Amino acid sequence: MKIRLNVILMAAAVVIMMTSCAKFPEAEVQTAKDEVEKARTAGAELYLPEQFAALQDSLNATVQSLETQKSKWFPNYDNNVAQMTTIGTTANELIVKTEERKVEIREEIQTSLAQIQTLLTENNELIAQAPKGKEGAAALVQIKEELAVVQTSADEAAKMLESGELIQTKDKVSIAQEKATAINTELKDVIAKYGKGKKS
Amino acid sequence: MLVTLLFGSGLFFAAIRLTPHPPTEELKRASSAISSAKSVIADASSRQLLRQAEADYDAALSAWKLENAKWILLRDYSITRSKAQEAESKAQNARHAGIKDKSNIRLQLAVAIDSIERHIAYYRPLWKSLPVQGPENKRYEKSLMLFYEAKLANENKDYHTSHKKIKQAAQTMQEATKALENTLANYFRQFPEWQSVAEKTIKESKQDRAILIDKFAAKCLLYKKVS
Numbered sequence: 001m002k003i004r005l006n007v008i009l010m011a012a013a014v015v016i017m018m019t020s021c022a023k024f025p026e027a028e029v030q031t032a033k034d035e036v037e038k039a040r041t042a043g044a045e046l047y048l049p050e051q052f053a054a055l056q057d058s059l060n061a062t063v064q065s066l067e068t069q070k071s072k073w074f075p076n077y078d079n080n081v082a083q084m085t086t087i088g089t090t091a092n093e094l095i096v097k098t099e100e101r102k103v104e105i106r107e108e109i110q111t112s113l114a115q116i117q118t119l120l121t122e123n124n125e126l127i128a129q130a131p132k133g134k135e136g137a138a139a140l141v142q143i144k145e146e147l148a149v150v151q152t153s154a155d156e157a158a159k160m161l162e163s164g165e166l167i168q169t170k171d172k173v174s175i176a177q178e179k180a181t182a183i184n185t186e187l188k189d190v191i192a193k194y195g196k197g198k199k200s
Numbered sequence: 201m202l203v204t205l206l207f208g209s210g211l212f213f214a215a216i217r218l219t220p221h222p223p224t225e226e227l228k229r230a231s232s233a234i235s236s237a238k239s240v241i242a243d244a245s246s247r248q249l250l251r252q253a254e255a256d257y258d259a260a261l262s263a264w265k266l267e268n269a270k271w272i273l274l275r276d277y278s279i280t281r282s283k284a285q286e287a288e289s290k291a292q293n294a295r296h297a298g299i300k301d302k303s304n305i306r307l308q309l310a311v312a313i314d315s316i317e318r319h320i321a322y323y324r325p326l327w328k329s330l331p332v333q334g335p336e337n338k339r340y341e342k343s344l345m346l347f348y349e350a351k352l353a354n355e356n357k358d359y360h361t362s363h364k365k366i367k368q369a370a371q372t373m374q375e376a377t378k379a380l381e382n383t384l385a386n387y388f389r390q391f392p393e394w395q396s397v398a399e400k401t402i403k404e405s406k407q408d409r410a411i412l413i414d415k416f417a418a419k420c421l422l423y424k425k426v427s
Contacts, residue, residue, distance in 0.1 A: 068224045073215070138329065149338055149345055171353060
């Protein structure tokens with residue numbers, strides 16, 4: 001009788017010992033997931049794609065690790081909780097970096113747009129000085145139309161900037177600036193040659 | 201006491217032995233395959249395969265969580281394993297399809313860019329020298345801007361944007377070129393008549409004077425009787 005009671009008590013003790021477990025860190029997991037989602041919403045996936053992908057992979061690995069721990073008789077979530085905290089911190093840092101990157105791109109675009117307007121004004125003045133000889137007049141008409149297209153492109157880019165499409169706007173503005181600069185160089189070369197020709 | 205201890209130990213080791221092995225490796229492989237596929241996905245069809253892989257991965261994770269909520273010796277990870285293996289397989293297929301799509305789209309872009317550059321080399325000098333209307337000139341210049349934006353996107357490996365802009369550039373350029381060809385066709389259709397009028401004017405200028413404007417040659421000719 002006594003032996004049977006001892007066996008039953010021992011069995012019960014083993015079962016209780018083996019099924020007692022640390023508390024699953026549900027709140028920490030949800031917090032980390034929420035922070036990563038906030039980073040995605042802030043645009044981290046678009047403006048800092050590699051860093052965001054690394055963060056996402058880190059979160060996935062930690063979630064797997066948590067379930068692996070839960071699969072054990074004696075789970076220990078301490079490392080996972082620490083990882084979740086790190087993920088949350090990294091996500092917040094990424095949000096800050098994303099905003100900084102957006103500000104940086106926005107400033108680059110605004111600077112380029114201002115430079116384009118300066119070039120367009122200068123180019124129009126150069127057109128007035130350029131020779132209007134045999135083929136010159138037709139070429140100048142062509143150049144004026146090219147400048148009109150650059151202006152349209154810059155106006156479209158300004159609208160895109162307002163709507164927040166920063167990356168596409170940056171490329172558009174880059175091309176418009178290159179074009180305006182190329183025209184500026186062409187006009188200056190022509191005027192310089194015309195000036196030399198006149199002197200001789 | 202010794203019997204009890206031995207029995208307890210026996211129970212303990214039996215429990216350990218009977219504990220189902222968690223599907224950690226399968227989930228890791230599926231997750232890794234999905235990450236790898238994401239880096240090469242370019243086209244809609246491969247993106248669809250990737251979404252299916254992600255759905256299977258999420259299903260595997262949910263199944264794992266459900267099993268982990270049960271008492272440890274009653275857990276069955278076979279569905280989790282099965283879903284994780286499906287996710288891995290679909291992600292690998294998505295990656296292969298993505299590599300093929302990217303290669304196709306890059307080839308298409310290279311061909312399109314080359315074709316438009318040759319078009320520009322041929323037609324650009326004509327645009328500069330012909331008396332073409334302002335709106336058509338502007339349309340042609342706009343198509344050039346779109347083309348350069350497409351080239352920049354291609355250099356930045358943004359193949360979808362490049363593809364979209366190349367199509368817009370090609371269409372706009374085609375419309376402008378068609379207008380140019382119509383202008384030339386009209387000019388040469390009416391050329392004999394203008395030639396005849398010009399000859400008549402020159403003949404009559406022997407009596408007085410005449411001004412002839414050749415828009416094509418961008419020339420203004422003054423004929424004056426020399427007494």
